[in-house]
Amino acid sequence: xxxxxxxxxxxxxxxxxxxxxxxxxxxxxxxxxxxxxxxxxxxxxxxxxxxxxxxxxxxxxxxxxxxxxxxxxxxxxxxxxxxxxxxxxxxxxxxxxxxxxxxxxxxxxxxxxxxxxxxxxxxxxxxxxxxxxxxxxxxxx
Amino acid sequence: xxxxxxxxxxxxxxxxxxxxxxxxxxxxxxxxxxxxxxxxxxxxxxxxxxxxxxxxxxxxxxxxxxxxxxxxxxxxxxxxxxxxxxxxxxxxxxxxxxxxxxxxxx
Numbered sequence: 176x177x178x179x180x181x182x183x184x185x186x187x188x189x190x191x192x193x194x195x196x197x198x199x200x201x202x203x204x205x206x207x208x209x210x211x212x213x214x215x216x217x218x219x220x221x222x223x224x225x226x227x228x229x230x231x232x233x234x235x236x237x238x239x240x241x242x243x244x245x246x247x248x249x250x251x252x253x254x255x256x257x258x259x260x261x262x263x264x265x266x267x268x269x270x271x272x273x274x275x276x277x278x279x280x281x282x283x284x285x286x287x288x289x290x291x292x293x294x295x296x297x298x299x300x301x302x303x304x305x306x307x308x309x310x311x312x313x314x315x316x
Numbered sequence: 317x318x319x320x321x322x323x324x325x326x327x328x329x330x331x332x333x334x335x336x337x338x339x340x341x342x343x344x345x346x347x348x349x350x351x352x353x354x355x356x357x358x359x360x361x362x363x364x365x366x367x368x369x370x371x372x373x374x375x376x377x378x379x380x381x382x383x384x385x386x387x388x389x390x391x392x393x394x395x396x397x398x399x400x401x402x403x404x405x406x407x408x409x410x411x412x413x414x415x416x417x418x419x420x421x422x
Contacts, residue, residue, distance in 0.1 A: 186399050186402045186403050186406065188406050188407060188410060190410050190414070192413075192414060192417060193417075194417045194420075198420065199413075199417065201420075202413060202416055202420065203413070208416065208420075211412070211416045212409060212412035212413040212415070213409055213413075260321075262320060262321055262324055262398075263324065264324075264402075279410070281406055281410065283399075283402050283406065
């Protein structure tokens with residue numbers, strides 16, 4: 176199976192940042208810093224914490240995303256559920272120290288609302304699924 | 317065309333994902349062929365196939381005593397649209413994160 180077109184279908188972004196993991200961790204876990212690059216929020220770095228991300232792209236229009244912290248390992252991993260417009264997905268940040276700073280991987284995987292307990296396995300399953308299957312999208316009708 | 321929400325809900329079940337994956341990979345298969353190696357009973361397989369059919373992901377073709385199932389091409393397109401939208405969203409946000417990290421030095 177050709178793997179070239181597959182990765183671009185899954186939500187997986189890799190970034191090399193010229194900053195130490197401790198600092199990147201602060202930027203993704205402190206509410207006033209999260210607000211600067213993502214959205215207004217009431218995040219707290221606690222397992223099971225429910226929080227909301229809010230954005231007002233134009234007057235009278237508010238985007239609200241319901242989230243829950245699913246995994247947290249300081250300076251390394253942060254996962255939270257991301258529920259918007261009836262779609263439940265999971266966002267995961269993984270930080271790896273490098274010689275020049277931090278490698279950041281962001282993944283967003285989607286599945287049903289009853290999968291939280293087994294989210295790690297489900298996340299792997301989902302990513303694998305997308306990678307395996309996306310060629311069908313290119314199949315002629 | 318199934319909605320993204322329907323796709324998420326339908327494919328949330330790992331067993332359904334495996335069945336659907338086999339139909340994508342192997343082409344048209346009977347319920348009996350899908351049951352072999354699935355680790356669950358034929359009625360359970362049929363039930364999952366019913367959900368996949370209702371979601372617009374698979375097509376069934378009765379032939380004698382057997383029902384053949386196949387994946388419907390292009391049915392995953394909304395999922396591809398969703399991943400593209402979210403990838404673009406995060407790409408912009410990560411630019412903003414990088415810029416914030418630089419400001420944090422000052």
